[in-house]
Amino acid sequence: MIRKKTYTVLLICTIGSMSLVVLMFILTKKEIQRDMSFKRGFLHDAPKKIHELDLEYNNYYIAGAADGQIYLGNPQSPLYLTVLDTALQSKEVIHLTMDQDSLPLRSPQLRVTPPYFFLMDGTVPYVLRGRTKDWKAHSILKNPLYFSNAQPMDSVTLAIRAISNKTKELVLGTISLMDTAKANLSYKLLEKQVDGIFDTDGTLQYNQQLRRLIYTYRYRNQYIVANDSLQLQLLGNTLDTISQAQIQVGTIASKNQRKLAAPALTVNNYSATSGNYLFVNSKRLGKTESLFLWEQSSVIDVYDLTENSYQFSFYVADIETQKLTTFQVLNDKFIGLIGNHIVTYQLGDRFKEPQQPPATTALNSKKQVSEYR
Incomplete structure (x- = not known):
């Protein structure tokens, strides 16, 4: 009887010790993810969710947002565009x-x-452009210029990210879609x-109000701001x-082909x-x-580009x-895709109308560039 009790006590102690070790491992693992070098500032009147809509499918992406409307593309149905109002009431x-009769649709992007x-x-490549009044697209890319991502700068110019034939590395550039399409790449x-x-x-993003190309690195704490001539501004x-x-990169x-040899530390998603x-x-x-709040939400950090x-x-x-996958901002509305759902958050008054930068800002100060170069 005594021996049986002893075994029972030992078993309980063993299980308890193992549970404690597992718990400590979990807590330690989570603590490693915390960066003690910076502290975020959260507003008392934080942006709040005002609308939510179940899209029924999770393969949509935001193709654009303007004039109170949200445009959603779907890679599985590239010739169909879903249009919502910002209140998510009309569809x-x-x-x-x-x-053209047909096009190869490997990795189509609607903007x-x-x-x-x-x-x-x-990846094919091709670029078709049309007007939103009739939604008829016409081919305008005359030369085979390849790219992995593109954002319209105006009706005849695209900001692009591509792999350089010269260096076999990623570069940023622009494509002019005038009579003879030309690419201008920056290696700097x-x-x-x-x-x-x-x-x-x-x-890669393009800011229409500031007329600036913006590129946010995924694996480091930096973002690039360049003008239309691909000159670094910030x-x-x-x-x-x-x-x-x-x-860690392997082959x-x-x-x-190169590949990631181990999971990378993502900084900016x-x-x-x-x-x-x-x-x-x-x-x-x-x-x-709060680790509890962090695990149940996604955090958005807001930066003023004109003040750096x-x-x-x-x-x-x-x-x-x-979790939140992609998002876009239209004046004072934050628009996000989360699983099958699209949500809108109300931002503060400062975002209501497109802002005009002051005459002297971080974007036109040579000091801002030289500090980092």
Whole structure:
């Protein structure tokens, strides 16, 4: 009887010790994710969710937002565009037509910047443009210029990210869609740290109000602001301190391809821009932040591009354990996709109308560039 009790006590102690070890491991693992070097600022009157709509499918992406309307594309139905109002009350599905019988649709991208829209695929490549009044697309890319991402700058110019034939590394550039399409690439904007491909991965955006190309690095705490001539205007920093991409790159010998050899440390997951501001979905947990809240939401850090300064942060709540994937900002409305759902958040009064930058800003100060070069 005594021996049986002894075994029982030992078993309980063993299970308890193992549970404690597992608990300590989990807590330690979560604590490692916290960066004690920075602290976010959250407003008392934080942006709040005002509308939500179940789209029934999770393969939509935001093709544009303007004039109170949200345009959603779907890679599985590239010739159909879903149009919503910002209150998410009205819905219209538009069938796009084009001047060709068929096109290879490997990686199509729709971009809507009224009064124009673009249907593009940089892997084929082709660019079709049309007007939103009739949604008829016409081919305008005369030369085979390849790219991995593109954002319209105006009706005849695209900002692009591509792989250079010269260096085999990522570069930023522009494509002119005039009579003879021409590409202008910059080999100075993106800074190679490891391999020039994975380490320079990021989100490309174009700010129509500021007339600036913006590129936010995915694996380091930096974003680039360049003018239409691809001249660096600002090299800004996000809140965290990860200035070097923490990645390991391997090679698939049979295919002569590079790949990530281990999971990379993501710093900036996605970004969007509107007016004077840059909105960044960070993957770094800051000092004093609630781990419980962090695990149930996505954090957005807001930066003022004209002042080169951090402004504040806010949370976008998960929906049914699904996290925010992509988003866009239209004046004072934050528009996000979360799983099958689209949501809108109300931002503050400062975002209501497109802002005009002051005459002297961080974007036209040579000092801002020289500090980082």
